[in-house]
Amino acid sequence: xxxxxxxxxxxxxxxxxxxxxxxxxxxxxxxxxxxxxxxxxxxxxxxxxxxxxxxxxxxxxxxxxxxxxxxxxxxxxxxxxxxxxxxxxxxxxxxxxxxxxxxxxxxxxxxxxxxxxxxxxxxxxxxxxxxxxxxxxxxxxxxxxxxxxxxxxxxxxxxxxxxxxxxxxxxxxxxxxxxxxxxxxxxxxxxxxxxxxxxxxxxxxxxxxxxxxxxxxxxxxxxxxxxxxxxxxxx
Amino acid sequence: xxxxxxxxxxxxxxxxxxxxxxxxxxxxxxxxxxxxxxxxxxxxxxxxxxxxxxxxxxxxxxxxxxxxxxxxxxxxxxxxxxxxxxxxxxxxxxxxxxxxxxxxxxxxxxxxxxxxxxxxxxxxxxxxxxxxxxxxxxxxxxxxxxxxxxxxxxxxxxxxxxxxxxxxxxxxxxxxxxxxxxxxxxxxxxxxxxxxxxxxxxxxxxxxxxxxxxxxxxxxxxxxxxxxxxxxxxx
Numbered sequence: 001x002x003x004x005x006x007x008x009x010x011x012x013x014x015x016x017x018x019x020x021x022x023x024x025x026x027x028x029x030x031x032x033x034x035x036x037x038x039x040x041x042x043x044x045x046x047x048x049x050x051x052x053x054x055x056x057x058x059x060x061x062x063x064x065x066x067x068x069x070x071x072x073x074x075x076x077x078x079x080x081x082x083x084x085x086x087x088x089x090x091x092x093x094x095x096x097x098x099x100x101x102x103x104x105x106x107x108x109x110x111x112x113x114x115x116x117x118x119x120x121x122x123x124x125x126x127x128x129x130x131x132x133x134x135x136x137x138x139x140x141x142x143x144x145x146x147x148x149x150x151x152x153x154x155x156x157x158x159x160x161x162x163x164x165x166x167x168x169x170x171x172x173x174x175x176x177x178x179x180x181x182x183x184x185x186x187x188x189x190x191x192x193x194x195x196x197x198x199x200x201x202x203x204x205x206x207x208x209x210x211x212x213x214x215x216x217x218x219x220x221x222x223x224x225x226x227x228x229x230x231x232x233x234x235x
Numbered sequence: 236x237x238x239x240x241x242x243x244x245x246x247x248x249x250x251x252x253x254x255x256x257x258x259x260x261x262x263x264x265x266x267x268x269x270x271x272x273x274x275x276x277x278x279x280x281x282x283x284x285x286x287x288x289x290x291x292x293x294x295x296x297x298x299x300x301x302x303x304x305x306x307x308x309x310x311x312x313x314x315x316x317x318x319x320x321x322x323x324x325x326x327x328x329x330x331x332x333x334x335x336x337x338x339x340x341x342x343x344x345x346x347x348x349x350x351x352x353x354x355x356x357x358x359x360x361x362x363x364x365x366x367x368x369x370x371x372x373x374x375x376x377x378x379x380x381x382x383x384x385x386x387x388x389x390x391x392x393x394x395x396x397x398x399x400x401x402x403x404x405x406x407x408x409x410x411x412x413x414x415x416x417x418x419x420x421x422x423x424x425x426x427x428x429x430x431x432x433x434x435x436x437x438x439x440x441x442x443x444x445x446x447x448x449x450x451x452x453x454x455x456x457x458x459x460x461x462x463x464x465x466x467x468x469x470x
Contacts, residue, residue: 134449212335216333230446
């Protein structure tokens with residue numbers, strides 16, 4: 001069953017007009033025809049049954065039926081990561097959406113090479129991952145910000161789990177308390193001494209190790225999200 | 236520090252001759268010159284300090300110094316997975332090596348599309364991952380085999396952890412006993428009814444869920460390896 005994300009309110013009996021990209025995806029790529037069924041979600045209202053009412057080359061219309069699933073919010077977990085090479089950055093965003101991060105924040109660290117990201121492209125990856133994994137929520141991908149700025153404005157009630165690649169060794173279990181949290185993954189090359197000193201001194205930071213091998217940034221992101229979800233999240 | 240895997244015995248004071256590919260990597264890509272230091276490992280004898288004795292365009296020689304790390308075997312954990320699209324298959328092998336799988340077995344299931352794999356290319360990915368992550372061991376990538384054949388010959392003392400995407404929901408904690416284990420990840424599209432029935436009936440199989448979202452095969456592989464390593468492995 002094809003699942004499509006649309007950025008508009010979803011109400012039974014209220015038709016949905018398709019953009020050119022959506023029409024191309026549904027009718028060109030997925031080969032749906034008039035009368036075919038699909039599922040719709042918008043990240044806010046849950047999932048709805050729908051059928052193709054009109055299939056055009058550059059547009060189309062969907063008939064919206066009953067709501068089939070309520071909105072399921074993921075736990076209040078953010079992922080902060082330093083953008084790396086394009087394919088691995090895309091991968092991190094896809095995996096964060098699949099693994100149920102609520103918000104994805106690219107951060108620029110002292111050793112981050114890229115000074116800009118294509119936020120819209122990364123957001124599209126998060127949408128596609130949500131379409132694939134059956135989720136009804138799409139995490140927001142924030143604009144790239146300096147790590148220092150993010151830490152200056154940090155909400156005191158959110159724990160920041162710092163995955164420190166310099167602490168290679170026995171992994172600490174991710175224990176409670178449950179509640180607002182964020183995972184911080186460094187770039188290839190790790191964090192600078194200044195960053196490490198600042199992180200160590202912050203009261204909301206908890207430092208953890210991810211085992212005896214040095215994980216690539218994308219592996220570390222998936223591993224940390226998995227451990228958190230299994231121990232404190234919705235797994 | 237550059238780390239190089241070589242497929243030959245490593246003994247202090249016994250020089251190592253480089254293949255054309257190795258010479259290209261060290262001198263062309265990593266720009267090492269005569270006298271530069273690097274680390275060597277062969278998956279059997281640990282890690283050794285080395286220096287470039289001669290750097291040629293198509294060959295070269297390394298001087299081998301003292302052993303700097305003993306061989307560190309990962310836990311006796313296998314990963315069985317159904318090959319998927321090329322980039323994601325490469326990714327699974329890379330991540331399995333990083334996360335400390337001891338052996339990687341591509342299996343052909345009823346819904347597997349690819350009927351062959353490039354075993355040598357996948358093995359090269361495992362080597363590269365070991366070079367990157369500081370490991371001294373390289374997991375063997377086995378030839379593609381039918382899942383049924385693998386199950387026919389299954390060693391009774393190895394637990395098979397079947398990550399069942401049809402069991403979306405609360406994840407089961409990975410509890411003991413420690414000991415020989417293998418993780419089985421299905422292809423996109425999951426397992427056939429016949430496969431599921433057979434797996435359910437086998438005494439060495441333990442079925443687990445990986446949370447409330449349907450994970451892609453590559454995400455599921457990383458998540459399951461992470462959970463096993465954290466609960467029962469060497470993290």
